[in-house]
Amino acid sequence: MAKNIEVIELSNGRVYSFPIRYLTSRASFQNYQKLFSYAHFGMYFKNSLAVATTSALISAVLGSLAGYALDRFKSRWVFPVVLFLFFAQMIPAYLVMTPQYIMFSKLSMIDRLWSVILIYSGIGAAFSTIMARGFMSRIPVELEEAAMIDGCTRLGALFRITLPLALPGPSAVFAFSFVNSWNEIFVASLFLNTDEKMTVPVALYSFISKAGVNWGFLSAGLVVALMPTIVVFAFAQRYIVEGRTKGAMKY
Numbered sequence: 001m002a003k004n005i006e007v008i009e010l011s012n013g014r015v016y017s018f019p020i021r022y023l024t025s026r027a028s029f030q031n032y033q034k035l036f037s038y039a040h041f042g043m044y045f046k047n048s049l050a051v052a053t054t055s056a057l058i059s060a061v062l063g064s065l066a067g068y069a070l071d072r073f074k075s076r077w078v079f080p081v082v083l084f085l086f087f088a089q090m091i092p093a094y095l096v097m098t099p100q101y102i103m104f105s106k107l108s109m110i111d112r113l114w115s116v117i118l119i120y121s122g123i124g125a126a127f128s129t130i131m132a133r134g135f136m137s138r139i140p141v142e143l144e145e146a147a148m149i150d151g152c153t154r155l156g157a158l159f160r161i162t163l164p165l166a167l168p169g170p171s172a173v174f175a176f177s178f179v180n181s182w183n184e185i186f187v188a189s190l191f192l193n194t195d196e197k198m199t200v201p202v203a204l205y206s207f208i209s210k211a212g213v214n215w216g217f218l219s220a221g222l223v224v225a226l227m228p229t230i231v232v233f234a235f236a237q238r239y240i241v242e243g244r245t246k247g248a249m250k251y
Contacts, residue, residue, distance in 0.1 A: 031216040055120035056177035063128025135169030175236040
């Protein structure tokens with residue numbers, strides 16, 4: 001179990017030594033090697049990658065479809081729905097954890113990655129829909145009408161015309177959802193119990209115990225955990241900036 005990793009003797013003397021040295025002449029990758037060999041960090045990394053990627057994809061796809069529907073199908077219910085989604089973002093997720101835990105327990109979904117994926121997707125649904133709707137509203141409806149005159153169905157026009165033009169929206173939604181799911185610890189620690197299903201944030205927290213902090217494993221794990229978020233933001237930076245400026249609500 002990752003919670004017992006602290007029994008591995010890894011000297012922390014250099015961490016507490018004085019005077020503090022920010023640069024060392026004895027650089028070593030020993031902590032990274034032991035992190036993956038003894039602490040099974042690769043398994044936790046794979047779990048987090050699967051959870052964050054899947055939940056971000058679900059949020060991006062469902063948010064784009066819901067945002068398209070709210071923008072294109074005019075109704076007197078659009079404004080109340082958008083307002084409800086706006087206020088739904090303000091509700092702390094902790095308030096609904098107890099009923100969700102009871103529901104997933106009755107469905108025998110405790111300690112399964114899919115339970116965490118579904119919760120993360122639901123938490124980001126309101127934000128995804130609002131941002132996607134802002135992008136969809138900036139795509140002229142005349143382009144879809146022209147495509148449908150040429151024989152395209154509404155779904156065909158959506159996937160061939162609207163979504164490619166509104167690509168910055170789903171891309172920004174995916175990036176934000178991925179980072180939020182990757183860094184989340186409360187839901188993961190509550191719904192995932194066994195070591196085989198543990199995610200990276202829970203594994204990092206397990207390196208802190210009453211006996212002390214395993215600074216070697218914790219520091220190496222934090223560096224490794226930063227890599228996916230850096231990669232996602234590096235590739236989606238342009239879309240994220242455009243998403244923050246153009247993804248505002250439009251009633």
